[in-house]
Amino acid sequence: MISQQLKSNKKFVTSHPRRVKANKALIGIIAGVGISLLSMGINAKALTLKEMNNQALISTEQAQQAPLLTQKLPHIVNTKQVQTSLSDFNGKVVLLDFWASWCGPCRASFPWMNKVMNRYQDMGFEVVAINLDQDVKLATEFLNQVPANFTVLQDEMAVMPEAYGLIGMPSSYLIDKKGRLRAVHIGFHNSKVSDYENAIIELLQE
Amino acid sequence: MKTIMLVKTLSLVSAVFLLGCSDLGVKPWERDLLAQDDMSIISEPLESGLNDHIYFSKEASSGGQGFGGGGCGCN
Amino acid sequence: MAVTKKSNQDFKQLLAGASCALFAGNTLAIEAQKDWTYDAATLIYVEGDSRVTAIEPVISATKAYDSETKLNIKVAGDTLTGASPNGATPSDSVQTFTGPSGNGGYTTAANEQPLDDTFKDTRVSAAVNWVAPLNRDWTYGTGGYVSSEHDYLSLGANGSLSRYFNQKNTTVSFGLALASDTISPVGGTPEGLTIMSAYSGDDEDDDDDEAEDKDDDDDDDEGGGGSESKNVVDVIFGVTQVINRKTIMQFNYGISSANGYNTDPYKILSVIDESSGSNYGGNYQIDGSNVYLYEKRPDSRVKQSIYWQTKYQLDNNDILNLSYRYMFDDWGVTSHTLDFKYRFRFEKQYFEPQVRWYKQSKADFYQRYLTSSNYETEDYASSDYRLGDLETITLGLRYGYQFEDNTEFYTRFSVYQQTNTGDQGFGKLTSQELYPETTATMLTLGYKF
Numbered sequence: 111m112i113s114q115q116l117k118s119n120k121k122f123v124t125s126h127p128r129r130v131k132a133n134k135a136l137i138g139i140i141a142g143v144g145i146s147l148l149s150m151g152i153n154a155k156a157l158t159l160k161e162m163n164n165q166a167l168i169s170t171e172q173a174q175q176a177p178l179l180t181q182k183l184p185h186i187v188n189t190k191q192v193q194t195s196l197s198d199f200n201g202k203v204v205l206l207d208f209w210a211s212w213c214g215p216c217r218a219s220f221p222w223m224n225k226v227m228n229r230y231q232d233m234g235f236e237v238v239a240i241n242l243d244q245d246v247k248l249a250t251e252f253l254n255q256v257p258a259n260f261t262v263l264q265d266e267m268a269v270m271p272e273a274y275g276l277i278g279m280p281s282s283y284l285i286d287k288k289g290r291l292r293a294v295h296i297g298f299h300n301s302k303v304s305d306y307e308n309a310i311i312e313l314l315q316e
Numbered sequence: 317m318k319t320i321m322l323v324k325t326l327s328l329v330s331a332v333f334l335l336g337c338s339d340l341g342v343k344p345w346e347r348d349l350l351a352q353d354d355m356s357i358i359s360e361p362l363e364s365g366l367n368d369h370i371y372f373s374k375e376a377s378s379g380g381q382g383f384g385g386g387g388c389g390c391n
Numbered sequence: 392m393a394v395t396k397k398s399n400q401d402f403k404q405l406l407a408g409a410s411c412a413l414f415a416g417n418t419l420a421i422e423a424q425k426d427w428t429y430d431a432a433t434l435i436y437v438e439g440d441s442r443v444t445a446i447e448p449v450i451s452a453t454k455a456y457d458s459e460t461k462l463n464i465k466v467a468g469d470t471l472t473g474a475s476p477n478g479a480t481p482s483d484s485v486q487t488f489t490g491p492s493g494n495g496g497y498t499t500a501a502n503e504q505p506l507d508d509t510f511k512d513t514r515v516s517a518a519v520n521w522v523a524p525l526n527r528d529w530t531y532g533t534g535g536y537v538s539s540e541h542d543y544l545s546l547g548a549n550g551s552l553s554r555y556f557n558q559k560n561t562t563v564s565f566g567l568a569l570a571s572d573t574i575s576p577v578g579g580t581p582e583g584l585t586i587m588s589a590y591s592g593d594d595e596d597d598d599d600d601e602a603e604d605k606d607d608d609d610d611d612d613e614g615g616g617g618s619e620s621k622n623v624v625d626v627i628f629g630v631t632q633v634i635n636r637k638t639i640m641q642f643n644y645g646i647s648s649a650n651g652y653n654t655d656p657y658k659i660l661s662v663i664d665e666s667s668g669s670n671y672g673g674n675y676q677i678d679g680s681n682v683y684l685y686e687k688r689p690d691s692r693v694k695q696s697i698y699w700q701t702k703y704q705l706d707n708n709d710i711l712n713l714s715y716r717y718m719f720d721d722w723g724v725t726s727h728t729l730d731f732k733y734r735f736r737f738e739k740q741y742f743e744p745q746v747r748w749y750k751q752s753k754a755d756f757y758q759r760y761l762t763s764s765n766y767e768t769e770d771y772a773s774s775d776y777r778l779g780d781l782e783t784i785t786l787g788l789r790y791g792y793q794f795e796d797n798t799e800f801y802t803r804f805s806v807y808q809q810t811n812t813g814d815q816g817f818g819k820l821t822s823q824e825l826y827p828e829t830t831a832t833m834l835t836l837g838y839k840f
Contacts, residue, residue, distance in 0.1 A: 163527075212351040214458035215390045242345035271345050277558050278527070279344045279390045296527065297391030300457070341560025341633045349637055349704050354734065357631065357641050357700060359712075362451055362837065363789070363803065365465070366434045369447070370833070374809060376751055376778055377726045380698035380716040382566050382627040382643050383551070389559035389633075390458055391527070 162294040167309055170316075173290035176206070176283065177273035183263035186241055186249055194263060196285065199236050203313045204285040207239045208271055211252035216280045219298040220256045226310060227260045233314050234287070240265045242279075282306070286313050344389060351388030358383075427454050432801075432837030439830045442506065443473040459530065460523040470513045474506035478658040478774040479683055480760050480816070481505060481823040482674050486681060488659070489587055490578075504827055507657060514540035520549075528555050536570070544573045549625075560633040568625040576656035579617025583687025584772065587659055589680040621651030637705070643698040650691050659683040660774045663820055665762045672818020675763040684766060686773040688756065694720040710734045723755035724778065739794075745787035745805070754778040759813050759825055776811050776826075783809040787833075803835040 162168060179200075182193035196204060207223060209216035227237045237260035243249040246264060253262065265271070274283060277296060284293035293309050295302070342350075349355060358364050358381065372378045429452050436445040447469035454462045477488060479499075486499045490509045499505040520534035529552065536547035547570035554563050574580070581587070629643035662682040664675040674681040700714035712732040719725040727750050734743040756771035757778040787805030794800070811826040 208345065210345060210348060212348045213388055213390050218457070244346075244348050248348075268343070268345055271343070276344055279347070279388065281344075299391065340635070341557050342636050344558055346636045347633075350633060350639060352704075354710055354736070355639065355702055355704060357639065357702065359702075360789075362430050362432050362449060363835065365467075366432070366447065366449065366835065369469075370436065370807070370831075371749070374777060374807075374831075375726070375749060375781070375783065376720075376724045376754070377694075377696070377716070377718040377728065377749075379625065379627075379645055379647060379694075380643060380696045380718070380728070381700070381714075382629050382645065382698075383553070383564050383631065383641070388458075389555075391524070 163296045167284070167292045167312055170286075170290065173286070173292055175289055176285045176291040178270060179289050181269060181273075183240065183265055183270070186246065186262045186264045187253060194238075194261060196238065197289070199238065200289060201287050202234045202236050203230075203287060203310060205235070205237045205310065206274075206283040206285055207237065207280060208242060208274070208276055208282070209239055209280045210242045211248040212243070213279045215298040217252075217256060218300065219280055219282075220258060222298075222300075222303055222306075224257075224259050226307060230310060230314060235310060235314060236261065238263065240270050242268060242271060284309055284313060286316060347388050351390075356387060357381075427452055428839070429453075430837065430839045432835055435834045437832050438473065439832075440504075440827070441474060442829065443471060443475055443831075445469055445471045456523075461521070463518075463520045463522075465518045465520075466516070468513065468515045470511075472511050474508035475510070476776060477505050477507040478686060478776075479505040479661040480663070480774075480820060480825055482661075482681075483819060483822070484674075486674070487589070488683070489589065502823065504824070510657070512540050512542075514538060514543075516545075529553065530555075532566075542575050542577055544575075546571050562631045564627075564629045564631070566625075566627040566629075568623075568627075570623040570625075572621040572623070572651070573618055574621065574652055574656065575618035580619050580652070580656050581685040583654055584684050584769065586677075587683040587685055619652030619656075621649060621653060623647060623649045638701065638703045640702075641698075641700045643696075645694075645696045645698070647694045647696075648691070649694075653688045653690065653692055654686055655688075655773070655775055656685070658686045658773065658775050660686055660758065660766075660772055661760045662766045663760045663762050663816070663818075665764050665817075670819075672816060672820040675766075682766070684761060684772070686775065687771050688773055689722065689771055692720055692722055694718060708736045710736065722778070724751055724753065726751035740790070740792045743789040743791075745785070745789065747783075747785040747787075749781075749783040749785075751781055753780045753813065757813075760816065760820070779811050779813050779826075781809055781811045783807065789835075798838065798840040801835075801837045801839070803833070803837075805833045807831040807833065 176196065178195075179197045180195050182195045184193050185191040196206065205223070205226070207219070209219070223237050223239065226235070239258060239260060239262045241249045241262060241264050243252075246266075249262075249264070271281075274281070280298050282295045282298075283291060286292045292313060295306060353359055364381070368378065429450065431448075431450040433446065433448040436443070436447070438444065447467060449465065449467035451463060451465040453464075456462070479486065479488070481499070481502055481504055484501050486505055488497055488499070488505065488507070490496050490507075495509060497507065497509060516536070516538035518534060518536040520532065522530065522532040524530045531553070532549075532551040534549045536545070536549070538545040547568060549566065549568035551564060551566035553565075555561070556563065625645065625647045627643055627645040629641060631639065631641045633639050660683065662675040662684060664670045664673050670676075676682060696716055696718040698714065698716045700712070703711045703713075705711065710733070712730075712734070714728075714730045716728040717726070718728070727748075729748045730745075731747070732743055732745045734741050754773070756769070756773060757775075758769075758772050759774050759779070761769065761772060785805055785807045787803055789801060789803040791799050791801035807830065809829045809831075811828075813826060815821055816823065816825060
């Protein structure tokens with residue numbers, strides 16, 4: 111990777127001689143940092159879900175591709191809509207939330223999810239909420255009482271939570287613009303809302 | 317004697333069950349029924365309290381029930 | 392459906408399933424948003440044969456700060472009227488008993504159950520409890536309690552700690568409760584196993600009864616001003632286990648130690664004449680008065696119990712609730728309690744039939760009566776029916792109706808029948824009913840809002 115970078119820079123150097131010195135220094139710094147980060151990445155063990163929980167964002171080096179990005183799921187409200195997968199939101203920051211009608215904290219999280227959707231959608235942010243109710247009717251009833259202005263999909267076979275190793279309801283996962291899993295928040299706490307938002311902002315700035 | 321035997325049996329039984337307990341359970345998203353109020357261990361605390369008072373006044377035993385429980389397991 | 396993956400496991404799990412105790416407040420999925428929720432009810436309790444009647448109103452208020460953090464306040468009052476057995480045996484002649492105050496007295500007709508009708512009592516109690524998580528894995532609870540009536544004050548504090556395992560499928564809990572009781576019987580605390588001074592109308596100090604004078608001295612040593620105290624330490628350890636999507640179980644082990652004054656200051660024992668002759672089996676007399684002794688129980692009582700409960704929801708939404716408790720203590724009492732409830736659940740209402748069966752074996756020092764040969768040599772004795780061999784059955788039916796605004800009205804009607812058994816006596820005593828069956832009817836009316 112580094113050797114490829116150096117090759118392309120040669121061309122740059124010959125065509126733009128004035129910027130070469132400054133850029134050489136910059137390249138040197140980036141290379142140095144890159145090498146150290148890489149070596150750190152090699153030494154660090156994979157984080158468990160619990161360790162990832164409520165941590166600051168997982169670094170891009172440690173981050174893995176989010177599971178089942180291409181899994182198609184039906185919409186709850188407008189069931190005639192074409193099925194959607196997470197890959198449809200590639201290039202956007204996605205808050206993937208798992209919820210159910212019987213889950214109290216889930217109900218508490220909806221107003222906040224509406225809020226961040228309104229605030230950051232224009233900046234390339236999407237909320238995708240996956241419902242895990244055994245009975246879809248209960249989910250629809252819930253949405254009548256607590257409307258959602260974000261994508262709500264139904265995962266009847268619970269393939270998503272299994273793949274994402276869900277250990278508590280609700281759980282939200284932050285997926286960056288490149289489809290990598292960058293944060294896990296198990297449970298919803300009003301007191302931690304600013305932390306959740308800061309993580310979203312950070313990913314939007316990448 | 318009775319106490320010792322009982323405690324021994326209890327410990328053995330509990331140990332076996334508690335070991336087995338780690339395999340039992342449901343996924344976090346399968347707690348819909350358990351989340352219902354009626355499915356908590358003490359679903360009617362007022363009735364429980366009134367009964368406890370009556371039985372404590374009429375009989376020699378009391379207590380046993382300590383905790384509520386179950387629920388949606390959220391957060 | 393995600394559930395089908397587990398369906399094969401259900402049966403296996405039910406077999407393997409045992410008990411665990413659990414903690415964790417139940418979340419009200421929709422109601423989590425409400426600030427305070429209340430449950431208010433009144434119980435009316437009536438015993439047959441002009442025995443006790445009680446009315447107990449209670450209100451409980453809960454504030455849910457979030458799904459796992461709750462504050463609960465409960466206030467209850469109860470007024471008791473009526474008569475209660477004083478422990479003496481019925482006799483073929485009239486019996487006169489000294490009232491608890493030492494001044495008053497009451498009479499029991501021949502061949503009637505000796506009942507003390509001098510107590511009317513009002514009690515008020517309040518409890519506060521707080522439950523909150525420490526983090527994802529730990530939850531704690533703490534609370535306080537006070538109960539007061541004219542001759543009894545109880546103060547208590549409790550704390551508990553719970554740890555979740557297996558994605559909150561298993562919860563291990565530990566609870567500790569401490570209580571300090573002060574007993575201030577009307578007229579002071581009588582010395583156990585001393586002769587109850589005969590009710591003589593005007594005289595208060597009977598020269599015949601030196602034991603009575605001795606009482607006062609001893610009382611001053613023990614409680615000061617004729618009051619006694621008792622401290623209770625309760626420890627409970629439990630595991631609650633989710634068995635499958637429809638089943639949850641709890642298993643508790645509890646141990647309780649009560650130290651101090653465990654005796655009932657108002658209860659007495661009859662002394663029955665064992666000497667052959669015309670009075671064989673009749674009341675033993677000294678100087679023409681029946682001899683009755685105040686009861687005495689040991690200063691220490693250690694109780695242990697194991698408790699198991701299962702709740703199972705059927706496919707038709709009905710819920711089955713079954714529990715069993717085995718209790719044994721160092722007084723020799725052992726008991727079994729089996730409780731079964733089945734809730735038929737409908738759209739807006741439910742019907743819940745309930746059956747409870749209870750059986751206990753008597754305390755070592757329980758005796759229905761003392762005899763002229765043993766009444767001076769016993770260390771402890773009590774004829775309180777509550778410590779004897781007995782079996783009870785409760786049949787109840789609870790009904791509830793849920794309104795549009797999620798408030799609920801409920802009512803419960805139940806009948807409690809207690810059967811006591813034991814030594815039938817000898818001589819004249821055998822013609823007396825020593826173990827009358829008691830039946831109580833109860834009605835509860837309540838409202839949740």
